[in-house]
Amino acid sequence: MNSTLTGAVAIYLAQVRAELSDLPPGELEDVLEDVGSHLTEVAGELGEDPSLTALQERLGTPRQYADELRSAAGYPPRPTPVNADNLDAGRKALRWGLIAATVGPFFILIGLLAWNREQTSFFGLLGIAVVFVAALIGVQSLRGQDPRIVLDTPRGARGAAGIRGWIEQIPPNIRQDLVAIGQPVWWVVRGVIGAGGFFALFGSAPVAVVASIAGAAVSIWIGRKTQRDRRWLWYVVPLNVVAAIAVPAVLAAAYVGAAPDLFANYNGYRGSSNYQPSQDGLFLNGNRIDNIYPFDAQGKQVDVRLYDQSGNPIELNLQDCAANYGQPSGQTVSNLFPQAVVVPDENGATDETNCKDSTKAPFVPPPAPATRITPTPTPEPSGKPSATPPSATASIVPPASVPPTARPSGPPTPRSGATLTVEPTR
Structure with a gap:
């Protein structure tokens, strides 16, 4: 002025x-x-x-x-005079407005910090529902009166005075720039983060990009609408709180995505709904392994020692009687499997005094798969004369008829004076 x-x-x-x-x-x-x-x-x-x-x-x-x-x-009319009905309506409307601006964003914040996608979706939708239901009840509590009646209540007056005091600490020139420039920028950011973030959590990335553009346009329209109808503040203020929470979260997620080497574990957690914190022990497909029972190819249980690819022993905590009942022993872990475990007696009970343990497997292993034997193929006939003819006749030739060079030089035949020759049948 x-x-x-x-x-x-x-x-x-x-x-x-x-x-x-x-x-x-x-x-x-x-x-x-x-x-x-x-x-x-x-x-x-x-x-x-x-x-x-x-x-x-x-x-x-x-x-x-x-x-x-x-x-x-385009500003709304002047507030109506203060009376008892106005004060009561103002208190109720302010109460529900505070619920919409605190409880709803609280559940949304829990959803942003959730461990998996299912919890994020649940708490996110719950927070949005609380925001709109509480805001709707707050607007209905006005009973058609001017929304500024909340400023006539003691709590509303104190809040307005506190906010006015903070604003007056800002230099006038900066204050004017914040209103002229900062407000439209915030409307755009609020719409982009709100619509884009919602569809990114519950939809797909291409839809989120289109929703961000549409959300910015809707947010600008709501901002202009709020200047003329202050009842929209019951919806806009909680959404501003949500956007104020979501903007740092989105920027942090963008930074994490730009530094995968530093935040690889975080990215893996956010990208998978099956993330589980690291735990001690031996696990297979998320299930804890307490013992190992090795069997050979014939289905006979054997004792083995297990090591990993680096030669480190794969050890589990001992579970025998000494380990369960605190009896002194010089070893607490072992890589010898199967390990002994406490077995109950015939009554199904275990007794420290008469404790018994066993390494026998508590199950019957399934039969090993049969080894497939490939039969040797029968050779096909090649058309050439075989070494052994299909049929032959034997004849005894006198020694005189055999040339000297044709006589065998090896040991004598069983019948002296004769040579056994085989000729194919023609």
């Missing part, structure tokens, strides 16, 4: 300010800056020091002038 105004002009401007005191502080200062310039021009036309009556005859009463400003700028 122009501090150089004096006399009737300053009084008139102060009265206009009182009529517009329900406007947000940042917007009120902008309006009064324009009003001060207009009053200065009118005072120049009326004379050096116009009276308050002359100003009212030219511009109307301060209330009329303020009402014209509200109508021209």
